[in-house]
Amino acid sequence: MILLSFDIEEFDMPFEYGKSISFEDQLAISTEGTLAILNILREANIKATFYCTANYAKNKTDIILKIVEEGHELASHGYFHSEFIPEHLASSKKVLEQIADTPVKGYRMARMMPVDEKEIHKAGYKYNSSINPTWLPGRYNNFKRPRTWFWQDGVLQIPSSVSPLIRFPLFWLSFHNLPMFMLQWLSNATHRKDGYLNLYFHPWEFTDLHKPEKYGFPGYVMRNTGEDFISRIKYFINWAQKKGYQFKRTGDFAAEIIQKSRK
Template structure:
């Protein structure tokens, strides 16, 4: 069984969605602080992951993006900007990321899982898209009738994020914050049994110990389990899944593109 841990690496603009002004350098520092802790923990357990990076973040944090790659992880695109209202620019972000990393960028995930056409991604040179959560999140999206596992759309391989079976309870980042460890793990195993894989996603800023600072306005149900506490919870999940024989791979390797 395969586990794809994925992280959406972006400028920490979560507070701006709630009308708060946060300096761009602080946005970068919060995300980077969480990212540093994640990289150390993943290296400790020799778990490979995929990092969907905005070109905006990458251009300001070149060294750590290159370090992600040097540790054997995958760099994929999280478009160019993450700020609310930003125009999707998959082609421009791919070019920018490839210039920084010196390697092909073949995977894409849109900010906030926004809809994007397979034709546009194919024209930009992508091979797979992981921008769909096959469940219903009120006021965001309703994908309950969409495929829950890998499917083809034109030339693009669509790789939805994981949900439980048979009820499509999302296994995304918010669930990991608010659910008890054993309940979340039980739901994850139902997805593994049904699909043969887990495609889980988080954000590095969630793993910053500054998330509870009042200036950020992060709701308590997220901030109360964040930073080191959340990192330890993720480490427990990795250890448990490894003990059950799971292999942690990059997305491109699992989908057959790592040749």
């Protein structure tokens, strides 16, 4: 089973590299990538989960409605991508539910930063997918956190997938930089061990990021973006389907675990 998810946000990543980008461009780039993702999912006839900031959703309600109308899950990615207070947990959930007229059960913290699980539970979320259980220099060290799903403070935790033993992350940067045969090998090994994969990406990866003067990104971020990344993800999905792997929305996966825990 593969849980595909995408973090839809105002594209503010260039600020991390000393560049500025207008809010209109932030929205446009994320929207371009989201539409490309929806095309990929439609062609493959699979469903996914979209973690969205309330800030993006309020400015692009048509895209949010399109996501839900096509059968995908809508979850929260906070209110703003680069600003957080605990109150945003509940307020972002409320905004998304009002726009899409559908329950929002999942949460993912921006940049996989730590978040108080008691506050997550208080805000009414059923599951949280904010942990990358590995070490990422300059970001976090989660080597001591469980690799697979677990419960904490009444909230189901669904970490991003990492390989067994060395905990090599199967996240977005890996899909840009590793040879496809290695991604397939790592995915097989992890799925065999855990029974599922939890993979996450961002819409802006599906746009052309080869603009160092505009974005300031290093080569490992720009590599295999835009049409190249669309082709890579299509190839990976096709390979996984031929292997017999099923794709499922994260909320459906969480609901099955929650239901079993009540028996």
